[in-house]
Amino acid sequence: MSSIISISGLSKTYQGGFTALKSVDLEIGKGEIFALLGPNGAGKTTMIGIICGLVTPTTGTVTVDGHDILRDFRQTRSRIGLVPQEMSIDMFGSVKAAVSFSRGLFGKAPDPAYVEQVLKDLSLWDKKDSEIRALSGGMKRRVMIAKALAHEPDILFLDEPTAGVDVELRQSMWQVIGRLRERGVTIILTTHYIEEAEQMADRVGVINKGEIVVVEETGALMHKMGQKRLTLQLAEPLTALPEALKADGLELAADGCALHFDYDTQAERTGITTLLARLNEAGLSVRDLETSQSSLEEIFVGLVGGKA
Amino acid sequence: MNFRAIATIYHAEMARTGRTLMQSVLAPVISTSLYFVVFGAAIGSRIEEIDGVGYGAFIVPGLVMMMILMQSVSNAAIGIYFPKFTGTVYEILSAPVSAFEIVIGYVGAAATKSLILGVLVLATAAFFVPLEVQHPFAMLAFLVLTSVTFSLFGFIIGIWADNFEQLNIVPMLIVTPLTFLGGSFYSISVLPPFWQTVTLFNPVVYLISGFRWSFYGVSDVDVGISLVAILGFFLACLAIAWWMFRTGYRLKN
Known part of the structure; x- marks a missing residue:
């Protein structure tokens, strides 16, 4: 499997002196589902933030499909969709407007048919004209996924996508993730629900205190390390x-x-x-x-x- | 250049104004118009002319400038502060958009709103006081430059502000006093010599003076100096905004 994200010697020390990442090396394969596991404060969100452009790295390099994230930020960011951990969404616009905004922001020409398909895939088409503040928490989270998919990314980061959602919605999100994988989208997810990673991920990476502890195929990891x-x-x-x-x-x-x-x-x-x-x-x-x-x-x- | 992203930010900001027409358009036009009614039509008739201009007409450029300063700063500040506050700024920062394009989108929208308001207030003023515009191109240039510069200033405040109090503190405690003391309601020539000198340290004096010159051909300071002053402030704001994005100041990390 060819690599789509290459991380080399990546470190991040915040202004307060806290070191969130310590010389991380990691390769993410094209088209795989990669689960990044780690306790709170392990460095998962910092790593995702650096790759997506939200956090400036202290040292190290990251390339996305061969492009450096700092020098060629337009090429790298246009390939990436991000669903952040926090519920960060403009509550006052309609669902369709929010998704169209995301598509435009990434420089893509309007494509009503594609937006319709994304909303239908996420069971949001019926709510396309609803104001986001009127939606349930689970629907808002799905709108965030729709926004992340609006520009047809090759890579999707899901930072705790199923935190705080009910079992039914979690199942439907897994189905969405499965369909994305079938379309060749590379998915990197962080989760606290380990069984989620166990069922979905091709490979698992465990990060603790800013260091990658292990990276292994899910089955092999369980075979090798499990009793x-x-x-x-x-x-x-x-x-x-x-x-x-x-x-x-x-x-x-x-x-x-x-x-x-x-x-x-x-x-x-x-x-x-x-x-x-x-x-x-x-x-x-x-x-x-x-x-x-x-x-x-x-x-x-x-x-x-x-x-x- | 990601022109589509600039247009997307611009339209989203303009749409936000469209959702709050009463607050964004009607309120500033009415509150500024009240000045014309009170100081122009009611009290103005009892005040003698200044530099050969009736008092009601004399205060119009200053009031328009005051409204534009306030609206530019507050619109641009809330435009970028609100995404920071709600966390939706992640989308802007993770998009293939440069700092310059983000600034054009937000500042362009805020400046457009101010220009629209400026034109509306001028049109309203024409109902209450006799207006003449001797240098229309200069007037337009001052309107555009001031709107853009103070929208950029507001954008910087929006990035700097950590809470709603900080967001309001600069417009309320700095911009408003400087505007009131910058010759909106009087010519600085009526002040004692010492205070005239002190007033020249107020940058708003140059804006109002230059803008008033475009209407009536009279000014407190040379119009060339006014233009240089506002261009200098514009470049200073541009440099600060560039530094903020370059370092990620209060945006990243």
């Missing part, structure tokens, strides 16, 4: 873990009906065969068993927590 848990349902409940099994890393469930065993799928020996043999030796009979994969959220907490 699996084997749960064994016992035929007879236990009051305590037998002494002979205490050294095996087993954990007895609170109700005494199950045993949990965490193992690493990447390890040379998972220890499952030995465990089953020892259970047999201990005279424990197993009624059922299941395995589960640790979630991206658990991996994220492990990464960020370890660095904190």
Whole structure:
């Protein structure tokens, strides 16, 4: 996959002395969905702000489709659409006027058919003449997405797009993001809903205290860094873990009906065969068993927590 | 040049005025016209002529200039301050638009509004007092230059202001007193010599004097000096606006 955004040695220290980014290097591939995860204050919004022209970098370079963001700002910005985290929208105009304003601002000729399509895709066409202040919070957020798409960008930044929206709207936003990806739009999203990244993103980048901690394909990250848990349902409940099994890393469930065993799928020996043999030796009979994969959220907490 | 972006900003600003016609157009025209009624038609008839011009007609250029200064500053200031306040300025800053194009869009719209108001006030004044314009091109030049320069000044205030109080403090506490003391209602020749000298440090004196000259051919200071003064202020404002965008002062970071 060819790179559409290249970040090299990017740092940002604000006037007050706070360093938000520390020499970040990152490549974003064309057409991918990239999830940037990190706790509050990690540097996500600063990084997006620099790429979009809202924040001046202290050092480093960023190129968008081969163009430098400072020297060739017209070329880079015309390729980018931004949906900011805050609800920042002119409340006094109509939906259609707001979207047309965004298109004009990016130097694009009026195209009523395209604007209509964007509004229909976001289920806003019925509200095209409504004043924005009369819309619900979820609709306002969709108007912000429509504004970001008004100039037909190749890259879309979504900074916490589903923060504070209900489940139904979140699902519909995911559908919109999916359709954009099908059209070849590169999407970079930040989110606090880790399951969102898990389901949507091709790759995940974790940032903490201004540094990129890990960048990996979502599946590979979960495979590489995630642990699996084997749960064994016992035929007879236990009051305590037998002494002979205490050294095996087993954990007895609170109700005494199950045993949990965490193992690493990447390890040379998972220890499952030995465990089953020892259970047999201990005279424990197993009624059922299941395995589960640790979630991206658990991996994220492990990464960020370890660095904190 | 991103002409389409300039036009978009310009039209959006003009549309904002269209949504608030009462406040943006009617209110300043009526409040300025009240000066003509009170000082021109009512009290003016009891005041003797100044430099051979009836008092009612004498104050018209000063009042038009006062209204243009106030409206240019406040319109341009709110034009850029409001997007900052609501956060929508992100869209302007992330668009493929240069600082110069942003300034043309916002300042152009604010100056246009002031010019429209200036023409409306002049037309209204003609109902109450006899008006003559000896140098129409000079009058137009002063109107345009003043509108553009003070719109640029207002734009700078809009970027500088961190809250609504700061937004109003410069127009109310600086522009208004300077205008009242800048010869809107009198010729500075009636002041004692010391105060005449002090008044020459007031930049508004040069605007009003030059503008009044375009009407009646009389002025407190040489018209050439007036033009140089306003051009100098324009260039100073342009330099400050350029510096603000270059450094991202109160816009970025």
